[in-house]
Amino acid sequence: MQLVGILTAWLAAFTTTAETATGLSHAEIQGRRLAEQILEQRPAEDLTNTGELEIRNHHGNHFQISVTCKTIVTAGDWRSIYEANLTNRTVTLLVIHPTAQPDIYFYDTNFTGQVPVLGDVPFLGHLFRSHPISGAALMSPFAGSDFWLCDLGLEFFHWPGQKILKPYEMRRGRSCKVLESTNPNPSPNSYSRVVSWIDNETLGIVQAEAYDAKGKLLKEFYPKSFKKVNGQWELQEMEIRNDQTGSRTRLEFNLKPPG
Numbered sequence: 001m002q003l004v005g006i007l008t009a010w011l012a013a014f015t016t017t018a019e020t021a022t023g024l025s026h027a028e029i030q031g032r033r034l035a036e037q038i039l040e041q042r043p044a045e046d047l048t049n050t051g052e053l054e055i056r057n058h059h060g061n062h063f064q065i066s067v068t069c070k071t072i073v074t075a076g077d078w079r080s081i082y083e084a085n086l087t088n089r090t091v092t093l094l095v096i097h098p099t100a101q102p103d104i105y106f107y108d109t110n111f112t113g114q115v116p117v118l119g120d121v122p123f124l125g126h127l128f129r130s131h132p133i134s135g136a137a138l139m140s141p142f143a144g145s146d147f148w149l150c151d152l153g154l155e156f157f158h159w160p161g162q163k164i165l166k167p168y169e170m171r172r173g174r175s176c177k178v179l180e181s182t183n184p185n186p187s188p189n190s191y192s193r194v195v196s197w198i199d200n201e202t203l204g205i206v207q208a209e210a211y212d213a214k215g216k217l218l219k220e221f222y223p224k225s226f227k228k229v230n231g232q233w234e235l236q237e238m239e240i241r242n243d244q245t246g247s248r249t250r251l252e253f254n255l256k257p258p259g
Helices: 024-042
Strands: 047-054 062-072 077-085 088-100 104-107 161-171 174-182 191-197 205-212 219-231 234-241 248-253
Touching: 024 161, 024 174, 161 191
Parallel strands: none
Antiparallel strands: 047 062, 047 248, 062 077, 077 088, 088 104, 161 174, 174 191, 191 205, 205 219, 219 234, 234 248
16 A cells, blocks of 8 residues: 555765755765655556455544555556545545656545546545644544544655655664654644654565654654555555554555455
8 A cells, every 4th residue: 555565766875974065964964865755656556445444543442444446547646535424424545746846635535426528537525625733633533543633644654854764774674764854834633743754675664653742752653564465565564553542543454355
Protein backbone atom coordinates (compact mmCIF):
# COMPACT_ATOMS: atom_id res chain seq x y z
CA MET A 1 0.00 0.00 0.00
CA GLN A 2 0.96 3.54 -0.60
CA LEU A 3 0.79 4.37 3.35
CA VAL A 4 4.21 2.39 3.77
CA GLY A 5 5.26 0.77 0.45
CA ILE A 6 6.66 3.82 -1.34
CA LEU A 7 10.19 3.29 -2.67
CA THR A 8 12.89 5.93 -3.13
CA ALA A 9 16.61 6.21 -3.90
CA TRP A 10 19.43 7.36 -1.67
CA LEU A 11 22.17 9.18 -3.56
CA ALA A 12 24.51 11.02 -1.18
CA ALA A 13 26.58 10.61 1.98
CA PHE A 14 25.73 12.23 5.29
CA THR A 15 27.84 15.03 6.84
CA THR A 16 26.55 16.58 10.05
CA THR A 17 28.74 19.67 10.06
CA ALA A 18 28.62 20.75 6.42
CA GLU A 19 26.86 24.05 5.73
CA THR A 20 25.81 25.36 2.33
CA ALA A 21 25.25 28.76 0.79
CA THR A 22 21.51 28.35 1.31
CA GLY A 23 21.95 28.26 5.09
CA LEU A 24 20.79 24.64 5.28
CA SER A 25 23.03 21.94 6.66
CA HIS A 26 23.98 19.00 4.50
CA ALA A 27 21.68 16.82 6.63
CA GLU A 28 18.74 19.15 5.89
CA ILE A 29 19.45 19.19 2.16
CA GLN A 30 19.67 15.41 2.09
CA GLY A 31 16.48 15.15 4.16
CA ARG A 32 14.60 17.33 1.67
CA ARG A 33 15.98 15.32 -1.22
CA LEU A 34 14.86 12.07 0.36
CA ALA A 35 11.36 13.41 1.06
CA GLU A 36 11.09 14.68 -2.51
CA GLN A 37 12.13 11.31 -3.89
CA ILE A 38 9.48 9.60 -1.78
CA LEU A 39 6.79 11.98 -3.04
CA GLU A 40 7.87 11.54 -6.67
CA GLN A 41 7.00 7.85 -6.64
CA ARG A 42 3.85 6.80 -8.53
CA PRO A 43 2.06 3.46 -8.36
CA ALA A 44 2.41 1.43 -11.54
CA GLU A 45 -1.27 0.54 -11.82
CA ASP A 46 -4.69 0.77 -10.20
CA LEU A 47 -5.17 -1.31 -7.09
CA THR A 48 -8.03 -2.15 -4.71
CA ASN A 49 -7.58 -3.79 -1.30
CA THR A 50 -10.23 -4.59 1.28
CA GLY A 51 -9.63 -5.11 4.96
CA GLU A 52 -10.60 -4.40 8.54
CA LEU A 53 -9.87 -1.62 10.99
CA GLU A 54 -9.65 -3.09 14.48
CA ILE A 55 -9.86 -0.31 17.07
CA ARG A 56 -9.28 -0.48 20.80
CA ASN A 57 -10.24 2.92 22.20
CA HIS A 58 -8.92 4.61 25.35
CA HIS A 59 -11.68 2.93 27.39
CA GLY A 60 -10.51 -0.50 26.29
CA ASN A 61 -13.56 -1.11 24.07
CA HIS A 62 -13.00 -2.94 20.78
CA PHE A 63 -14.55 -2.10 17.40
CA GLN A 64 -14.16 -3.54 13.92
CA ILE A 65 -14.82 -1.57 10.72
CA SER A 66 -14.69 -2.81 7.12
CA VAL A 67 -12.51 -0.67 4.85
CA THR A 68 -11.69 -0.45 1.15
CA CYS A 69 -8.48 1.20 -0.06
CA LYS A 70 -8.21 2.12 -3.73
CA THR A 71 -5.36 3.50 -5.79
CA ILE A 72 -6.22 5.13 -9.11
CA VAL A 73 -3.51 6.21 -11.54
CA THR A 74 -4.27 8.98 -14.06
CA ALA A 75 -2.12 10.82 -16.59
CA GLY A 76 -1.53 13.84 -14.34
CA ASP A 77 -1.75 12.43 -10.83
CA TRP A 78 -2.61 9.41 -8.72
CA ARG A 79 -5.36 9.17 -6.12
CA SER A 80 -5.88 7.33 -2.88
CA ILE A 81 -9.43 6.59 -1.78
CA TYR A 82 -10.19 5.24 1.69
CA GLU A 83 -13.75 4.11 2.44
CA ALA A 84 -14.85 2.93 5.90
CA ASN A 85 -18.26 1.30 6.25
CA LEU A 86 -19.79 2.44 9.53
CA THR A 87 -23.15 1.31 10.87
CA ASN A 88 -25.25 3.97 9.16
CA ARG A 89 -22.94 5.63 6.64
CA THR A 90 -19.75 5.43 4.62
CA VAL A 91 -16.79 7.65 5.49
CA THR A 92 -14.70 8.55 2.45
CA LEU A 93 -11.27 10.18 2.22
CA LEU A 94 -9.88 11.16 -1.17
CA VAL A 95 -6.22 12.21 -1.45
CA ILE A 96 -5.06 13.54 -4.82
CA HIS A 97 -1.29 13.37 -5.37
CA PRO A 98 -0.41 15.79 -8.21
CA THR A 99 3.08 15.71 -9.66
CA ALA A 100 5.46 18.14 -7.87
CA GLN A 101 2.58 19.85 -6.03
CA PRO A 102 1.00 19.61 -2.57
CA ASP A 103 -1.56 16.88 -2.02
CA ILE A 104 -5.25 17.78 -2.10
CA TYR A 105 -7.61 16.26 0.48
CA PHE A 106 -11.37 15.79 0.44
CA TYR A 107 -13.23 14.20 3.35
CA ASP A 108 -16.89 13.22 3.55
CA THR A 109 -18.40 11.65 6.66
CA ASN A 110 -22.01 11.55 5.47
CA PHE A 111 -21.99 10.14 1.93
CA THR A 112 -24.30 7.12 1.58
CA GLY A 113 -24.72 6.72 -2.18
CA GLN A 114 -22.73 5.00 -4.90
CA VAL A 115 -19.51 6.61 -6.11
CA PRO A 116 -20.19 7.98 -9.62
CA VAL A 117 -17.91 6.94 -12.47
CA LEU A 118 -16.53 9.12 -15.27
CA GLY A 119 -15.15 6.79 -17.93
CA ASP A 120 -13.16 4.17 -16.02
CA VAL A 121 -12.15 6.53 -13.19
CA PRO A 122 -14.35 7.17 -10.14
CA PHE A 123 -15.22 10.86 -10.36
CA LEU A 124 -16.15 11.31 -6.71
CA GLY A 125 -18.15 14.39 -7.59
CA HIS A 126 -19.71 14.61 -4.13
CA LEU A 127 -16.22 15.16 -2.71
CA PHE A 128 -14.98 17.60 -5.34
CA ARG A 129 -18.00 19.85 -4.77
CA SER A 130 -17.40 20.16 -1.04
CA HIS A 131 -15.36 19.07 1.96
CA PRO A 132 -11.86 20.14 0.86
CA ILE A 133 -9.64 20.19 3.94
CA SER A 134 -6.12 21.31 4.75
CA GLY A 135 -3.86 22.45 7.60
CA ALA A 136 -4.97 21.59 11.12
CA ALA A 137 -8.11 19.85 9.80
CA LEU A 138 -5.90 17.03 8.55
CA MET A 139 -5.01 16.25 12.18
CA SER A 140 -8.36 14.53 12.74
CA PRO A 141 -9.16 10.80 12.95
CA PHE A 142 -10.29 8.73 10.01
CA ALA A 143 -13.52 6.91 10.92
CA GLY A 144 -12.78 7.24 14.65
CA SER A 145 -9.48 5.37 14.38
CA ASP A 146 -5.98 6.33 15.53
CA PHE A 147 -5.05 7.02 11.90
CA TRP A 148 -5.32 10.73 11.21
CA LEU A 149 -6.10 11.96 7.71
CA CYS A 150 -2.55 13.32 7.40
CA ASP A 151 -1.17 9.86 8.25
CA LEU A 152 -2.97 8.26 5.33
CA GLY A 153 -1.65 10.93 2.96
CA LEU A 154 1.91 10.90 4.39
CA GLU A 155 1.51 14.67 4.67
CA PHE A 156 4.60 15.07 6.85
CA PHE A 157 6.86 14.45 3.84
CA HIS A 158 5.47 17.71 2.39
CA TRP A 159 6.64 19.80 5.35
CA PRO A 160 9.57 22.11 4.51
CA GLY A 161 11.67 20.91 7.46
CA GLN A 162 13.30 17.58 6.52
CA LYS A 163 16.54 16.38 8.07
CA ILE A 164 18.57 13.19 8.20
CA LEU A 165 19.23 12.53 11.88
CA LYS A 166 21.30 9.38 11.40
CA PRO A 167 22.60 7.67 8.26
CA TYR A 168 22.54 4.28 9.96
CA GLU A 169 20.61 2.81 12.88
CA MET A 170 19.24 -0.65 13.53
CA ARG A 171 15.49 -0.63 14.18
CA ARG A 172 13.31 -3.74 14.48
CA GLY A 173 16.13 -5.84 13.07
CA ARG A 174 16.60 -3.67 9.97
CA SER A 175 19.36 -1.28 8.91
CA CYS A 176 17.76 2.16 8.59
CA LYS A 177 18.31 5.83 7.93
CA VAL A 178 16.46 8.18 10.29
CA LEU A 179 14.50 11.08 8.77
CA GLU A 180 12.99 13.90 10.85
CA SER A 181 10.09 15.89 9.37
CA THR A 182 9.24 19.14 11.20
CA ASN A 183 5.89 20.93 11.11
CA PRO A 184 6.49 24.68 10.63
CA ASN A 185 3.20 25.73 12.28
CA PRO A 186 1.96 23.07 14.70
CA SER A 187 -1.42 23.74 16.29
CA PRO A 188 -2.08 22.59 19.88
CA ASN A 189 -3.68 19.34 18.70
CA SER A 190 -1.28 18.42 15.92
CA TYR A 191 2.11 16.87 15.27
CA SER A 192 5.16 19.07 15.74
CA ARG A 193 7.48 16.55 14.12
CA VAL A 194 7.58 12.99 12.79
CA VAL A 195 10.64 10.73 12.92
CA SER A 196 10.73 7.91 10.36
CA TRP A 197 13.08 4.93 10.14
CA ILE A 198 13.64 4.15 6.45
CA ASP A 199 14.84 0.67 5.54
CA ASN A 200 18.23 0.81 3.78
CA GLU A 201 17.37 -2.17 1.58
CA THR A 202 13.73 -1.61 0.64
CA LEU A 203 13.48 2.09 1.59
CA GLY A 204 10.06 1.49 3.10
CA ILE A 205 9.05 2.85 6.50
CA VAL A 206 10.08 0.44 9.25
CA GLN A 207 8.72 2.59 12.08
CA ALA A 208 7.53 6.16 12.63
CA GLU A 209 7.03 8.27 15.76
CA ALA A 210 4.88 11.41 15.90
CA TYR A 211 5.32 14.07 18.59
CA ASP A 212 2.74 16.60 19.80
CA ALA A 213 3.04 20.40 19.86
CA LYS A 214 4.92 20.22 23.18
CA GLY A 215 7.44 17.75 21.82
CA LYS A 216 6.02 14.76 23.71
CA LEU A 217 5.68 11.38 22.01
CA LEU A 218 2.11 11.02 20.77
CA LYS A 219 1.93 8.09 18.35
CA GLU A 220 3.96 5.12 17.18
CA PHE A 221 3.38 3.48 13.82
CA TYR A 222 4.51 -0.03 12.84
CA PRO A 223 4.07 -2.00 9.62
CA LYS A 224 3.56 -5.54 10.94
CA SER A 225 3.62 -7.89 7.94
CA PHE A 226 3.89 -8.00 4.15
CA LYS A 227 2.74 -10.46 1.49
CA LYS A 228 3.92 -11.04 -2.06
CA VAL A 229 1.01 -10.68 -4.51
CA ASN A 230 1.47 -11.02 -8.25
CA GLY A 231 5.23 -10.69 -7.85
CA GLN A 232 5.11 -7.51 -5.75
CA TRP A 233 5.34 -6.99 -1.99
CA GLU A 234 2.26 -5.37 -0.48
CA LEU A 235 1.52 -4.28 3.07
CA GLN A 236 -0.72 -6.80 4.81
CA GLU A 237 -0.95 -5.42 8.35
CA MET A 238 -0.03 -2.20 10.15
CA GLU A 239 -0.65 -0.78 13.60
CA ILE A 240 -0.69 2.69 15.13
CA ARG A 241 -0.68 3.35 18.86
CA ASN A 242 -1.51 6.50 20.78
CA ASP A 243 0.95 6.62 23.67
CA GLN A 244 -0.97 9.35 25.47
CA THR A 245 -4.45 7.79 25.47
CA GLY A 246 -3.57 4.09 25.26
CA SER A 247 -5.75 3.56 22.20
CA ARG A 248 -4.62 1.39 19.30
CA THR A 249 -5.73 0.71 15.74
CA ARG A 250 -4.70 -2.22 13.58
CA LEU A 251 -5.39 -2.26 9.83
CA GLU A 252 -5.24 -5.64 8.13
CA PHE A 253 -5.77 -6.16 4.39
CA ASN A 254 -7.27 -9.23 2.72
CA LEU A 255 -4.53 -9.73 0.15
CA LYS A 256 -5.37 -12.30 -2.51
CA PRO A 257 -3.62 -13.01 -5.80
CA PRO A 258 -5.72 -12.00 -8.82
CA GLY A 259 -7.55 -14.83 -10.50
